[in-house]
Amino acid sequence: MLIKTVYLAAAMSLTKRQMQFYALAFLKHDFRASITVFFVALPLCLGISMASGAPVYSGIIAGIIGGIAVSILSKSQLSVSGPAAGLTAICATAISELGAFEIFLLSVSVAGILQILVGIFKLAGFTHFIPSAVIKGMLAAIGVILISKQIPLLIGYDEPDFYSNTLFNIITLNHSYQHIHDLYDKISLAAIFLVIVSFFVVYVWDKFLRNKIPFLPSSFVVVLAGVLLAILFERFIPSFQLQKSQFVNIPESIFSNVKFPEFSALWKNSEIWKNGVIICFVASLETLLSTEAIDKIDPYNRITPQNREMIAQGTGNFLSGLFGGLPITAVIVRSSANAEAGARTKFSSFTHGLWLLLVVLFGVPIVNMIPYCVLAAILIKTGYGLAKPKMIYAVYRQGREQFMPFIVTLVSILFTDLLIGVLIGMIYAIYFIIKHTYRGGFVLRRGKRGENYHYVIDLAINVSFLNKGRIIELLDEIPPNSEVEISGSDSVYIDQDVLEVIQEFKQKAHHKKIQLKLKDIPKVETIALH
Secondary structure, X not given: OHHHHHHHHHOOOOOHHHHHHHHXXXXXXXXXXXXXXXXXXHHHHHHHHHHHOXXXXXXXXXXXXXXXXXXXXXXOOOOOEEOOHHHHHHHHHHHHHHOOHHHHHHHHHHHHHHHHHHHHOOOHHHHHHOOHHHHHHHHHHHHHHHHHHHHHHHOOOOOHHHOOOOOHHHHOHHHHHHHHHHHHHHOOHHHHHHHHHHHHHHHXXXXXXXXXXXXXXXXXXXXXXXXXXXXXXXXXXXXXXXXXXHEOOOOOOHHHHOOOOOHHHOOOOHHHHHHHHHHHHHHHHHHHHHHHHHHXXXXXXXXXXXXXXXXXXXXXXXXXXXXXXXXXXXXHHHHHHHHHOOOOOOHHHHHHHHHHHHHHHHXXXXXXXXXXXXXXXXXXHHHHHHOOHHHHHHHHHOXXXXXXXXXXXXXXXXXXXXXXXXXXXHHHHHHHHHHHHHHOOEEEEEEEEOOEEXXXXXXXXXXXXXXXXXXXXXXXXXXXXXXXXXXXXXXOEEOHHHHHHHXXXXXXXXXXXXXXXXXXXXXXXXXXXX
């Protein structure tokens, strides 16, 4: 009854013909796809909460809102929204800086409001101005951080305060002296064994069984195997069993334990707004990249309106912050699983949100049987997907001008934070743009007529002030008695500074007995500075 009521509310704005299309697509394709996406989303929602240093329920709340609320508002038919692995490092840092999860929730809602404004003012195209090498470097850095954060959990350590959000804090002297003995005592052979089995299951399933049983993703199979093994250890090998603290722990009465934003801190702490801007930027970037990628594999060639998507995602983040959830984005892992499972409309994403809601209402005891170390194995697989050596090598093969901004962005994020690292990467990428612009600006043809040199300088389509220095150097090097032709026939724009340089060269050419011919070069008045 609940599902039927929600479906009717979601479909009120649709025409009769659209209703028929959606109903048929749901029955034939979307229902089955929604189950597949649910199996992918549930372990990721839990794992991302864990990796973010947030309450475990917060990831599921974000998944429910991303599935239900965002799907209703979005015009993307195949993308699936929820908590994203790419934001774990940001969330962990923000929660630590702000000192309380309730204050962090304000940053999530602020990010949502900013995203709504981006959509309203039609600014979603900002991603087109970020070099792809910088974006790839950002995603790779997030993958490295995500992997590094799972290392303690892989060996059974159940106190995440051991490690921080950045990769290198895990090997500082402070950690070495303060926690090394504690870490040794916390090592669990059962957890290590479960992790090895998890990686083996992922490999076998993806290699041999994924195409034969397409509706079951490897993440769900890994969780199922981990739960069954943990039960077997407890019943038949008590000395090898996991501790209670090494399992997911969601309160039975989850809604009575949800933390809500502490609104009194909104105007007292500027870090709330700073983190809101960071979450807005990264969440928007990941959303737009994900929807663009999914649109390319849409069998109906539907294109997602970017600004409308920002309004939908912003509303989702605003609600997620209000109700104790993590930041939301359109997630490429879930969206790809949705498309591969044969989804046709957004009712697949919508329904997967309902399945998550039903789990929270009726299935918490089952979820609490999942070991943390199994979720860590799934997150390592996710992090590896973001930082694949194959992808890094592919960027390397594209040449120095792609690889250097990529590696600078990656390393900068690991040593600083995400926002500063991206800015450093963009500045470095801009350096290459300026370098090429400086080298460009014209094409030079040089020859000799008798005893005199002959120069033909064809100006480029756009000649900016950045080309001024190189043009001055070229004109100053022309020897006396030469013949020079400067052509602007192919130029759409010639900067005023460059035109002044050419006009000033007329006087120098006369003194050096240079025969100068100007073709399609506008005349300008040079202004004396004294």
